[in-house]
Amino acid sequence: MKHVLAVLVENKPGALTRVSGLFSRRGFNIENIAVGETLTPGISRMTITVEGSETLIEQVMKQLHKLINVIKVSNLSAEPSVMRELMLIKVRAEVGNRSDIQQIVETFRGKVVDVSPNSMVIEVTGNEEKMEAIKLLLEHFGIMEVVRTGKVALLRGSKITRET
Amino acid sequence: MRKKKIKGSNMILSALQKENVDIIFGFPGGAVLPLYDKLYDDPVKHLLVRHEQAAVHAADGYARVTGKPGVVFATSGPGATNLVTGIANAYMDSVPMVLFTGQVAKSFIGTDAFQEADITGITIPVTKHNYLVKDAAELPGILAEAFYIASTGRRGPVLIDIPKDVFDQEGYFDYNREVDIRGYKPNYEGHVGQVSRAVKAIRKAKKPVIFGGGGLIRAGASEALRELAETAKIPVILSLMGLGAYPGDSPLFLGMPGMHGSVTANYALTEADLIIATGVRFDDRVTGKLESFANNASIIHIDIDPAEIGKNVAIDIPIVGDVRLVLEELVKKLRPGSTDAWLKQISTWQSQFPMPLGSGKNGQSLKPQFVIRELSRLGGENAIVATDVGQHQMWAAQHFVVREPQTFLTSGGLGTMGYGFPAAIGARLAAPDKRVICITGDGSFQMNIQELATVVHNDFDMIIAVINNRYLGMVRQWQDIFYEKRYSYTSMEGSPDFVRVAEAYGAKAFRATTNEEATAAIEKALTLKGPVLIDFMVDPEENVYPMVAPNHSISDIIIGGERI
Structure with a gap:
């Protein structure tokens, strides 16, 4: 099963290396990872997607917690949460099929963020299924390049992932 | 009134004094010259070894005997990389240590300068924590943190890498041993509910055994262990790392378990209905084949490191805490026990399977x-x-x-x-x-x-x-x-x-x-x-001998080429 972990870390040099190194040396697989600042200066939040059994995830969380720069580790998959990812897709687009592409993009509530004589760049956010679905539909036109941010997530409701 | 500014090198030596360090193990070189120059006039002792690896192992031996962090000085590049084996060794055995390495000057970092090696990058996997000091102003805080991290919780080595120019940079030295690190709060007191569950399990057990390791020694828990064993009449098995935590000549001592452990220790772990595991990490050399390890037993696992609990072996009663404090709590709540039948079984094994003294095949040779x-x-x-x-x-x-x-x-x-x-x-x-x-x-x-x-x-x-x-x-x-x-x-x-x-x-x-x-x-x-x-x-x-082949059950023991 896939688990999404929220990891709050002190924003110190090497903190990301410490976290990613831990995954590789203990044989845990990171599916994706997204890092950004939090409301508190000096603290970053990593959102890490890991595939594994409950026992493995427990071990991953405990090992992460042992890193001195790691302040808090929580498993967002264990509770209701919203998860989103942003993807940019560069797709082949001639004058003749631009409106077809436009229609698909609108259906997925995406945006066209760049147009050239023979390509378009589309921005779309959502969960994994949505990403896969739009990719599938655009394949027919020819996808030239894709870039994804990795998942970010928050708990639903007023509950927050605290730093203590 | 603000104190006088001092150099980075002096900050280090002052911190060592405040941490009651009486000996440094080291080997000088180009990048640590400024530090060694200050050492020339300092009263602290320094032992000059002949290879940096020996400095770490010596500091390790010193730390295991005193319980205080061992302190090491080495230079950048090869000096630092020569430490790596010793650091990994201390990390695996949870030995407190603070290591200082010189680094090329800040402006040279990242240029493949002479004797440059990214020692903080190299040692991330084998240190409890490490630092690259970019500014002498950070030094007092880092020094106090390093000693605190090395010598609390699950002990381990901490490395501080200091660029040559930072040794000479001046700053204020306000040293406060009371450090507060947001991401590092070891838990010392065992959970009260879990301790009660453990007490009940011990009272109920017919065939209990204590399996202790190096954690007992780091925590100074020998006396508590002895009281537990002798009050409840529970035999004691110690891992290689735990040897000495309980007297080796006590009748309740069964020896070491695992690959080259005693037959009695391995049989006792296999037959036990309760294992009280304290300060151990269920290494593969101890457990043998995991599927058949201690299948008849409930396991209480007491350890300072929560990540060790449930890592290799499923645990029935986990207790995260300082093993000395937890054992003392257990002792307070236990009544004298009777395990006579079990001890009798054990002494039968002991007389049946003494430690082999060597094969007789070469007659006269020295064994x-x-x-x-x-x-x-x-x-x-x-x-x-x-x-x-x-x-x-x-x-x-x-x-x-x-x-x-x-x-x-x-x-x-x-x-x-x-x-x-x-x-x-x-x-x-x-x-x-x-x-x-x-x-x-x-x-x-x-x-x-x-x-x-x-x-x-x-x-x-x-x-x-x-x-x-x-x-x-x-x-x-x-x-x-x-x-x-x-x-x-x-x-x-x-x-x-x-x-x-x-x-x-x-x-x-x-x-x-x-x-x-x-x-x-x-x-x-x-x-x-x-x-x-x-x-x-x-x-x-x-x-x-005895020997348990790798990935075999620990009750499957070979002595002198024969399965017993």
Whole structure:
């Protein structure tokens, strides 16, 4: 099963290396990872997607917690949460099929963020299924390049992932 | 009024003073010159070794004996990389240590400068934490954090890498040992509910056994362990790292478990209905095949490191906390127990399966087991033993009677050949009143043989017992048993005459080839001052038994080539 972990870390040099190194040396697989600042200066939040059994995830969380720069580790998959990812897709687009592409993009509530004589760049956010679905539909036109941010997530409701 | 600014180097030496550091183990070089220059006028002692790896192992031995962090100085580049094995060794065995490495000046970092190596990057996986200091203003905080992290929670090595210009940079030195690190709050008190559950389980158990490890020694939990064992009449098994946490000559002591453990210890773990695991991490050398490990037992696991609980073996009652505090809580709540039937079963095993003393096939030859037993019988009183790694290490663990905690130093997790001799040097400085015996092998000894210069120059009293079988014995044993005696590159042919080598360095040395000579050499060495080497020419093809083959159940034991 896939688990999404929220990891709050002190924003110190090497903190990301410490976290990613831990995954590789203990044989845990990171599916994706997204890092950004939090409301508190000096603290970053990593959102890490890991595939594994409950026992493995427990071990991953405990090992992460042992890193001195790691302040808090929580498993967002264990509770209701919203998860989103942003993807940019560069797709082949001639004058003749631009409106077809436009229609698909609108259906997925995406945006066209760049147009050239023979390509378009589309921005779309959502969960994994949505990403896969739009990719599938655009394949027919020819996808030239894709870039994804990795998942970010928050708990639903007023509950927050605290730093203590 | 604000204090005067001081240099980075002075901050380090002042911090060492505040941390009551009385000895530094080190080796100088270009990038640490500014620090060594300040050391020239400082009252703190510094032991100059002959290779940086020996400095870490010596600091490790010192830390295991005193419980205080060992302190190491080394230079950048090769100086720093030479420390890596020793750091990994200390990390695996949870030894407190603070290491200082010089680094090329800040403006050179990242340019592949002379003697530049990214030592913080290299040591992330083998340190509890590490730092690269970019500004002397950060130094006081980092120094206090480093000592705090190294010596609290699950102990471990912390490295501080300091660019050459930062040693000379000036700043204010406000040192506060009370550090508060947001991401580091070890939990010391065991959970009350879990402790009660453990007490109930112990009262109910018919066949309980205590399985203790190095955590007992780091936590100073020997007395609490003894009370628990003796109040509730529970037999004690100790891992290699735990030896000494409970007296090796007590009738309740069953020896070491696992691959080369006693038959009784392995049978007891297999038959037990309750295992009280304290300060252990269920290493593969202990558990053997996990699926058949202790299938009849509920397991209580007490450890300071939550990540160890449930890592290898499923646990019924987990207790995260300082093992001494938790054991003391358990003792308070326990009533004297009766486990007579179980103890009777155990003593039957003990008399049925004594520790084997060596195969008789070579008749007259000197047996390594005999040598260890003589060392223990004649020199074991008030002694600290440091071993290297291999067959002699296992024989030492099996046959040397270790009575006190912090007196048996061995590389357990990493299995580092070359550890023992420098660790003995650390022990020598840590405990001036104790006898120090280094038990090594002809293979291991050559991995740090250069430290003969250090012990001779400093006139350290110690016995270096080389169990010389002219082989990398443990590897040869595996080739014997699992690779049809194809002894691929395990012969140590070409080794020097250790007696003459020791003499060339200025140490006293003898050779023993028979039982009588062995006994006489030990007796003589015990009367001498300074370093004494004894070259014990033992049976070259003696194997360590009992043995559990890797990934076999620990009740599936081989002695002398036969399954019992």
